[in-house]
Amino acid sequence: MANGGRYRPYEIRGKGVWVTAAQQLGETGRHALPRIIQGGMGVGVSNWRLARAVAATGQLGVVSGVALDTLMTRRLQLGDPGGHVRRALAAYPRRQAAERILERYYVPGGIPEGRPFRPVPRLGLRPNPWRDELQAAGNFVEVWLAKQGHDGPIGVNYLEKIQLATPASVYGAMLAGVDYVLMGAGIPSEIPALLDALAAGRPARLSITVAGADAPHVITFDPSRLAVPGAPPPLRPRFLAIVSAAVLAVHLSRNPATRPDGFVLETPVAGGHSAPPRGRMRLSETGEPVYGPRDRIDVAKVAALGLPFWLAGGYATPQGLAEALAAGAAGIQVGTAFALCRESGLGEHIRRRLLRLAGRGALHVRNDPSSSPTGFPFKVARLAGTLSEERVYAARPRLCDLGYLRTPYLKPDGDVGYRCPAEPVDLFVRKGGSAEETAGRHCLCNALTATAGLGQTRQDGYAEPPLVTLGQDLGFLAHLPAPDYGAADVVAYLLRGGTPDVPAVPNPTVRRSDALAPQPASPI
Template sequence: MTITEPPTAPPAGLPSIIQGGMGVAVSGWRLARAVARTGQLGVVSGVALDVVLARRLQHGDPGGELRRALAALPLPGVAERILARYHVPGGIAPGTPYRPVPRLGLRPHRDRTELTVAANFTEVYLAGQGHDGPIGINYLEKIQMATPAAVYGAMLAGAGYVIMGAGIPSEIPRLLEALAAHRAGEVSVTVAGAVSGQRHTAGIDPAALLAGTRLPSLRRPRLLAVVSSDVLAAYLARRPETRPDGFVLEGPAAGGHSAPPRGRMRLDGSGEPVYGPRDVPDTGRIAALGLPFWLAGGHAGPGALTRAMRAGATGIQVGTAFALCRESGLDARLRRRLLGEAAAGALTVRNDPRASPAGFPFKIASVDGTLADDAVHAARPRLCDLGHLRTPYLKADDTVGYRCPAEPVAAHVRKGRPAADTDGRRCLCNGLVSAIGLGQHRADGYAEPPLLTLGTDLGFLRALPEDYTAADVVGHLLGTGRAARVTDEGNTGT
């Protein structure tokens, strides 16, 4: 029987709904702000924000929001250097290649650090304007080389939550403590081929950015670890130095990256991973850890929030429903196309075990003309010029190199990997950036095609208006039909 009554209230100070961090800037500052204005947790995606900021500035920043945010960045000279490098008054001409940004690496690089800090600051700062609702930021643990600088920028803007998945964020609590006091912080970076005892790190020293400026201690954000099993949750919770402040318990229906099935990988007739009973986490064991948790992946249907709370959860995380709403960062034409195909019953989402260079299964919306289309993928020249999913590896001379299975096959083989590693790999970095209208245009006229990610459960669309808003989604999830809204002064209204 369908449960339709409104859910009970979550514990004091915690949201019952977390808006998931989808794609690259699909969950952007406008969407996060719209969700936070309802009193729920608005979340910006923290992936590749350096690229996003640099390219938006090259479009001229017509509304001036980015320059207003950068003006509030409390780091002497940083905003001025970024604007001098990337801002183009009036914007670049259509089809003009974007100026590149420094790629992630282990060697210190001032320009890269400054751009990463500023980009994360800008996104969180803009999301938090005009209301007093909560704002969080979502990261992939896999992208370790960006984490310290990205987190520091988000904290400078007052992020209340850091949500991290696609890995084991065991070092993040310590990083948050250090950065809250403007102390140097670092995380370990996995380097393929490194032997036991060899530790590689990426870090940030706020003192080098502050240039003598004295800032008050920052608020340490709550850390929510995205996990797919009660075993991993118990591992993280067992020690104070690795314990997060809560969990997002994510199932395989969620958009973006998913955990692979436990045990040997088995594929069904369409080539998608097969999940079984071992992949269903025990919510009772999660609850017994004494930390709040939210259920994610296929929880946007009627009564889902109530059912989650009855299972002991604080609430739910929902990504796809927000990714398709009016405030989404998706390119408007692509968003309308997705909604139209879904309404016609023609939209399918595939959980591709090979697409992501990160090695995790990745959800791809099957839309003609995008990188989901095998013909489009085959016609794309293989290159890796953004590199957020590159893997550091130890070369024969003990120096560190970088490789990506979506790069040219010959280059990947020269770096010590078999050609089979490259089969089926998509360039997620370029494809996801293109999905928000910021795809690169090459000097030879080639334009990067988009790649679209959604969750596999689209049934919620039947309960929402044709061109719905973030507030409509919140109202639907709460079972009230409409969400409470927060005015610019922070007062709740309807």
């Protein structure tokens, strides 16, 4: 079969026998369904080390698939400490492409401190084989490294908003044998068909939203351009759609062409982007979106679909796992607990500062309605010296040079341009945007890359400041070893209740009944 031997949801397997996706994945998949999915966080926070550590416990380790071309090339320009990127590129099927990447980006010993990184091509509608190669190779490297030394499952997490990167990125991950693809921050209705096409070695089509256009533009990605002649197509990974409403899960599951292999149901307290409240946006006294009864996920309605699902956002406790299983879920997705562990890709000095603040009960996370250029609310941890401080934000020159979150728009002449509300205000307005859209927007592309320790330094010496995103449920920290812990400690705590004699950390817990209520935020 084109999908590597895996049955489609509800496909007939034998006369008169209907098989649900939950049964398929448990019976015919390469791994049993995990109890725990490690969230795919930030740019490089969910890196290959973290995903590998989680997968080594038998749970689903996930790498973030955002900006992996930039991360790969910047690691090479820093001299590739440990030789990990070069080791992975040595396994990349396209040898000439790997050699070209090394020739262009690898700097033995690393670039001098203060020198800017060499860029990668920005995303766009026009075909660019070199850009596709970098996207595919970056995803291959991260997934391949994550899969070494264990037999556990590895997934990759993408944002639906970054549509232009998706086909080449997914294909690179598939070449490395990725087991799961997860996607949120939008409606990923075309991903199942994309995976089917890539696993069959056929050209894949993906619709691209263009602001102001009457219909989406369509790009075509031909995997044969990045395949080794004569090599079989890669296996089709399972696809999990990350959603925040039962109505979207029902919509996706109705059509075999859009039906995923499962869902992650995410509440608003989960880290990173979250869906805005349904209906008119209302803000709390702290300026955070107010969620109400309409925003609660009807878990029973999703369970009735017969597809496996996981609950995320405020479930990072043994009790949360038990509650999820009792509701019919396969398990839970956990992000923040892994983001703060020692295998995380957070810059080490940032991670330790966050843990010290948490130890004093002074780590606060705000759901900011305006910081993300996507228009989605975005969780921001308040940390001195980062863009969460107004003075740091005001001092940063507005600039959009990575461009992952740029929006294609239709120009008056019929051509397609690109704009981002985090770019210079006058430039954004000249492109048809409004000045109001730019208020409070952060350049997440640069900021999150800096959070992972790979921030750009400008020609004038200005260094990009970081911005930290975490979930708003921090109660798990009271049950993990202080002042430091590993990914295996998180898994052990969730599956077995943790160790009994761990010193308590005074952090507020978002109880399940309060998961949709606005959380207080106060300055550090």
